[in-house]
Amino acid sequence: MKVISTNLGSPVTIEWNGATEQTGIYKYPISKGLFLAKNDVKDDTVIDRVHHGGIHKACYIFSADYYEYWKQLYPKLAWDWGMFGENLTVEDLDESKIRIGDIYKIGDALVQVSQPREPCYKLGIRFGTQKILKEFITHNHPGTYLKILEEGHVSAGDDFKLVEQSKNTLTSQQFYELIFAKEKSQDLLALFMTNQAVPQYKKDKFKKYLS
Numbered sequence: 001m002k003v004i005s006t007n008l009g010s011p012v013t014i015e016w017n018g019a020t021e022q023t024g025i026y027k028y029p030i031s032k033g034l035f036l037a038k039n040d041v042k043d044d045t046v047i048d049r050v051h052h053g054g055i056h057k058a059c060y061i062f063s064a065d066y067y068e069y070w071k072q073l074y075p076k077l078a079w080d081w082g083m084f085g086e087n088l089t090v091e092d093l094d095e096s097k098i099r100i101g102d103i104y105k106i107g108d109a110l111v112q113v114s115q116p117r118e119p120c121y122k123l124g125i126r127f128g129t130q131k132i133l134k135e136f137i138t139h140n141h142p143g144t145y146l147k148i149l150e151e152g153h154v155s156a157g158d159d160f161k162l163v164e165q166s167k168n169t170l171t172s173q174q175f176y177e178l179i180f181a182k183e184k185s186q187d188l189l190a191l192f193m194t195n196q197a198v199p200q201y202k203k204d205k206f207k208k209y210l211s
Contacts, residue, residue, distance in 0.1 A: 001160035007082030027082035033155035062086035062143035063093035095173035101166030101197030108152025116176040
């Protein structure tokens with residue numbers, strides 16, 4: 001995997017359900033790279049800290065490989081890297097292969113795969129339609145969040161160098177499928193509950209599905 005683009009966002013005011021609010025999902029490429037800090041990306045905009053940012057969602061990465069797919073669905077949009085609100089646009093990111101808990105070196109930073117991204121209405125606002133939420137779930141390539149183990153600077157062109165692969169085989173894509181599956185696989189739940197990198201608050205939500 002390789003970083004194609006580093007992206008930051010400034011606050012943008014939006015209207016939602018009759019109320020005015022701000023969002024940081026409008027991210028665009030920058031040339032100087034990013035500094036990955038423990039709780040967020042330095043100088044990035046994180047408005048809703050209940051659902052974004054924090055140690056388990058410090059940095060969001062999304063695959064450059066699927067941009068063409070989305071461009072064909074939404075050809076009239078002004079396309080650029082960062083369209084999905086990702087901090088790092090990454091080449092050859094495959095959620096079916098990366099495991100929750102995998103540790104990578106990127107630039108000066110040491111990071112760990114934490115959890116997949118779950119789409120919310122703000123993605124629909126950026127795309128101009130809320131129907132993208134269902135499309136995004138169905139496409140099954142959500143990108144993933146990173147936990148920052150060692151802070152550091154990351155630039156476009158930096159490779160993801162695998163330092164340690166998780167012995168627990170739960171992939172980011174399986175995590176994502178588990179979230180939205182009406183019938184929760186007990187085998188996947190077992191992997192999920194025993195994976196030390198899965199945030200505890202996520203495990204607490206899924207305890208009710210254990211048979």
